[in-house]
Amino acid sequence: xxxxxxxxxxxxxxxxxxxxxxxxxxxxxxxxxxxxxxxxxxxxxxxxxxxxxxxxxxxxxxxxxxxxxxxxxxxxxxxxxxxxxxxxxxxxxxxxxxxxxxxxxxxxxxxxxxxxxxxxxxxxxxxxxxxxxxxxxxxxxxxxxxxxxxxxxxxxxxxxxxxxxxxxxxxxxxxxxxxxxxxxxxxxxxxxxxxxxxxxxxxxxxxxxxxxxxxxxxxxxxxxxxxxxxxxxxxxxxxxxxxxxxxxxxxxxxxxxxxxxxxxxxxxxxxxxxxxxxxxxxxxxxxxxxxxxxxxxxxxxxxxxxxxxxxxxxxxxxxxxxxxxxxxxxxxxxxxxxxxxxxxxxxxxxxxxxxxxxxxxxxxxxxxxxxxxxxxxxxxxxxxxxxxxxxxxxxxxxxxxxxxxxxxxxxxxxxxxxxxxxxxxxxxxxxxxxxxxxxxxxxxxxxxxxxxxxxxxxxxxxxxxxxxxxxxxxxxxxxxxxxxxxxxxxxxxxxxxxxxxxxxxxxxxxxxxxxxxxxxxxxxxxxxxxxxxxxxx
Numbered sequence: 001x002x003x004x005x006x007x008x009x010x011x012x013x014x015x016x017x018x019x020x021x022x023x024x025x026x027x028x029x030x031x032x033x034x035x036x037x038x039x040x041x042x043x044x045x046x047x048x049x050x051x052x053x054x055x056x057x058x059x060x061x062x063x064x065x066x067x068x069x070x071x072x073x074x075x076x077x078x079x080x081x082x083x084x085x086x087x088x089x090x091x092x093x094x095x096x097x098x099x100x101x102x103x104x105x106x107x108x109x110x111x112x113x114x115x116x117x118x119x120x121x122x123x124x125x126x127x128x129x130x131x132x133x134x135x136x137x138x139x140x141x142x143x144x145x146x147x148x149x150x151x152x153x154x155x156x157x158x159x160x161x162x163x164x165x166x167x168x169x170x171x172x173x174x175x176x177x178x179x180x181x182x183x184x185x186x187x188x189x190x191x192x193x194x195x196x197x198x199x200x201x202x203x204x205x206x207x208x209x210x211x212x213x214x215x216x217x218x219x220x221x222x223x224x225x226x227x228x229x230x231x232x233x234x235x236x237x238x239x240x241x242x243x244x245x246x247x248x249x250x251x252x253x254x255x256x257x258x259x260x261x262x263x264x265x266x267x268x269x270x271x272x273x274x275x276x277x278x279x280x281x282x283x284x285x286x287x288x289x290x291x292x293x294x295x296x297x298x299x300x301x302x303x304x305x306x307x308x309x310x311x312x313x314x315x316x317x318x319x320x321x322x323x324x325x326x327x328x329x330x331x332x333x334x335x336x337x338x339x340x341x342x343x344x345x346x347x348x349x350x351x352x353x354x355x356x357x358x359x360x361x362x363x364x365x366x367x368x369x370x371x372x373x374x375x376x377x378x379x380x381x382x383x384x385x386x387x388x389x390x391x392x393x394x395x396x397x398x399x400x401x402x403x404x405x406x407x408x409x410x411x412x413x414x415x416x417x418x419x420x421x422x423x424x425x426x427x428x429x430x431x432x433x434x435x436x437x438x439x440x441x442x443x444x445x446x447x448x449x450x451x452x453x454x455x456x457x458x459x460x461x462x463x464x465x466x467x468x469x470x471x472x473x474x475x476x477x478x479x480x481x482x483x484x485x486x487x488x489x490x491x492x493x494x495x496x497x498x499x500x501x502x503x504x505x506x507x508x509x510x511x512x513x514x515x516x517x518x519x520x521x522x523x524x525x526x527x528x529x530x531x532x533x534x535x536x537x
Contacts, residue, residue, distance in 0.1 A: 036128070036212040036378055037351070038313040040199075040300065041370070043092070043216070044293055045085060045135060045223040046333060047319035049342040050244070051290055059241050060287050064298035065346070068317060072348030073398060074360045075391075077425055080367045083321035083333040083340040084412050085223075088367055089137035092320070093118040095371030095386030097407065099486035099495060104412050106515050108146040108490035109139040115157060117383050119371040123214045124162070126380050131163035131202060133181070133195050134218030135171045137320070146490045165198055171220050173227040190229035192221050192289070196296025200303040207307040214374070217300075221293040222323075224272060228288035235291050236284045243279070244339075246453040249329025254457050255337075256442040258432035262417035264330045264340075274326035283325065311350055314377050316370065319343040327453070336408035336421040336430055337454055349377070352395055361398040364425055365391050366406050407478045411495060415512055420499045422474045428454070429471035433498050435505040445471065476501065491515075 049055055053062040054069035055076075080088045081097055087104035094101055094114055103110040115121060120130040139145070139155040158164045167178045175194040176185035188194035199217055206213055249269070252260060259265065269275060273282035297317070304310035324330035324339045333340040345365065349355060368388030375382050376390035389402045408421040408428075416439060421430040430444040445459045445468055458464050483496045494511040497503055 036126075037349075038206070038212050038309060039123075039128075039214040039374055039377060040304075040313060040315045041214070041216045041374065042297065042300070042315065042317045043089075043134075043218040044290075044317075044319040045218070045220055046321060046323045047222060047290065047344060048323040048325055048339065049344055050339075051222075051287065051323075051325070052344045054346075055344055059239070061235060061291055062294045064294045064301060065317065065344075067301065068297065068315065068348060069346050070356070070358050072315070072346050072355055073395060075345040075347070075365055075394075076360055076362045077364045078318060078343055078345035078366065079341045079364075079406055079408060079423060080319075080321045080343055081341075081406060081408055082367075082410070082412075083336065083408070084410075085135075085320045086138045087412070088320040089218075092367045092370045093120065095119070095368050095382075095388040097368060097387050098409060098411060099482050099492055100385070100387065102144050102487040102490040102492055103138050106147075106412055106513070107492065108144050109141040109155060111144040112140060112142050114385075115140045115160075117385060119374045120214065120216065121160060122375060122380055122383070123378055124160075126378060127211065128378065129162045129206075129209075129211050129213040130216075131165070131213065132161050132216045132218075133165035133198055134167065134191075135220050136166040136218065144487075144489055163202065165195075166218075170223070173220060173225075190231070190292060192219055192229060192292040192296050193231070193299075195219060196299035199296070199300045203300070203303040203307055203309055206309065212378070214378075219293045219296070222286050222289035226272075226282065226285035226289060228285050229292040232288050232291050232295070236287055239284060239287075241280060241283045241287075244325065244327045244453070246327045246455055248276075248326065251453075251455060252328040252330070254455070255328060256430070256432045256444055257439050258416035258419065258434050258442060259335055259337075261437075261439075262334070262414045264324065264332045264334055264417070266329055268331035269324075269326065269329050272331040274324075274331045279326060286323075286325070313350065315346070315348040316374070317344070317346040318367070318370070320367070334410055334413055335417060336410060336419060336423075336428075338428075338448070338452065341408050341423075347373075347391070347395060349395060354395065354398065359398045361394050361400075362425060363391070363394045363398075363401050364403055364406055364423070365394070369402075405474045411492070418495075418498065420475065420478065422471050422478065423448075424471075424474075425449075427467055427471060429468070429475060431475060431499070431501060433501075433505075433508065436509065441501075441505065443468075472501070 050057055053066045082088050087098045090101045090103040090110050124130045136156050140157045141155050154168045165180045171178055173191050175181050175189055175191045181194050184194040184197055188197050195217055304313055321333040322339050322343050327339045369391050372382040372386050372388045372390045376392045394400045405422050405424045408423055410419050416434040419430055419432045426449050428446045432442040435441055443459055444457050446454045479499050491513050498508050
């Protein structure tokens with residue numbers, strides 16, 4: 001009797017084990033044998049922090065991003081430490097600040113040795129299948145190539161990925177013009193839906209794969225030119241949009257003169273159509289581009305559920321920088337003010353207990369944290385060269401912090417606009433070193449909690465003296481780090497002098513980049529013409 005009972009118990013145990021294993025395969029997919037999650041990284045281009053429903057905009061329609069936000073955790077203090085696509089994308093992949101990647105427009109390419117330590121390449125070595133689609137955004141060359149233009153822009157790591165659907169340069173909204181996406185052009189003529197369709201096909205092909213994957217998909221939307229998908233022409237038909245609280249050039253007069261001597265101020269404001277007479281039409285097209293991208297995100301979410309991969313696939317969503325959209329009389333990005341540097345950020349991890357609770361975190365995080373976070377999810381070691389930190393501690397505890405401050409920098413464009421800033425959760429300090437053309441080196445301090453639109457510069461207020469001293473200390477610490485760790489090639493060495501608050505302009509001026517001076521002279525002429533019409537300068 002005892003033998004029969006034991007045999008029966010053994011059978012029940014085996015049946016239970018088989019059932020559990022079966023459920024496990026259904027829930028996690030075959031790649032669970034590796035014990036590693038799948039990872040999807042979704043990047044947009046020039047997406048404003050305020051241009052999403054989940055961040056409080058009630059005039060925009062982003063149903064699928066809102067769905068993802070409800071599923072995961074939203075981060076309210078995510079910054080791109082360099083707010084321009086080429087530099088930011090190199091930072092996202094390598095986890096390093098720009099002064100260590102040596103990569104940006106007017107500077108040069110990313111060296112192959114540094115790309116080998118990017119998150120896709122490290123995941124590939126760890127057994128992941130790595131795929132890429134969309135705008136890659138920066139050249140990778142055997143050795144860093146210095147350039148004031150994009151003469152090495154087509155040098156892309158096509159063969160380093162297991163699956164490549166990326167594009168050269170800025171890529172195109174017309175799918176047919178993107179070399180590696182042409183086969184989707186007939187059914188999906190606009191690239192946003194084409195990338196979504198490719199992602200669906202890719203996910204379906206991974207349904208029974210034993211290998212974990214990392215899919216990086218980079219939308220061109222909503223970057224200029226504003227060419228939205230005609231499929232969504234009725235979404236914002238006859239809609240009227242509110243103006244930002246800091247809209248227009250009248251809300252820039254308190255800003256440093258250096259900030260108003262680049263193309264972001266007035267030049268692009270008029271060129272891109274963010275002045276009052278064009279604002280409604282321009283914003284409608286910008287929002288429509290976002291809607292098309294959001295639609296593609298919905299395609300991805302639906303495909304994950306359909307394939308069963310949603311149970312073991314982590315999703316990270318963000319943008320390579322923000323967009324001014326007329327704030328302070330500006331358009332574009334680049335400058336370290338909130339609209340340029342801040343971006344939306346969502347993480348969804350289906351196996352984390354904090355998911356589905358509509359949680360938000362105000363922890364200070366950045367684009368250099370993306371790579372180490374992805375590596376942490378995959379169980380990979382974070383290389384010592386990375387400046388970023390894994391935000392897993394914050395995902396596990398949304399009230400946690402991983403740093404006290406972040407540097408924000410601009411090393412591109414006209415000479416006056418090159419700046420270094422320090423941002424904390426409560427304050428932002430910006431130092432503008434340029435002193436040519438009668439300007440003087442300028443400091444700015446903003447209270448982000450009290451003044452999120454940066455409408456009031458508070459240096460000189462007695463109750464902020466302690467804060468100012470602290471922010472200057474952070475700044476000087478960051479400059480010393482740049483001196484120790486920054487590269488000297490690709491025209492980066494001179495920032496070690498330029499950003500130092502304690503070195504006189506007479507020692508800085510001879511070292512300034514010639515392209516930055518030439519660009520400034522052209523922009524100054526344009527800016528003066530526009531400003532004379534508006535302000536009668």
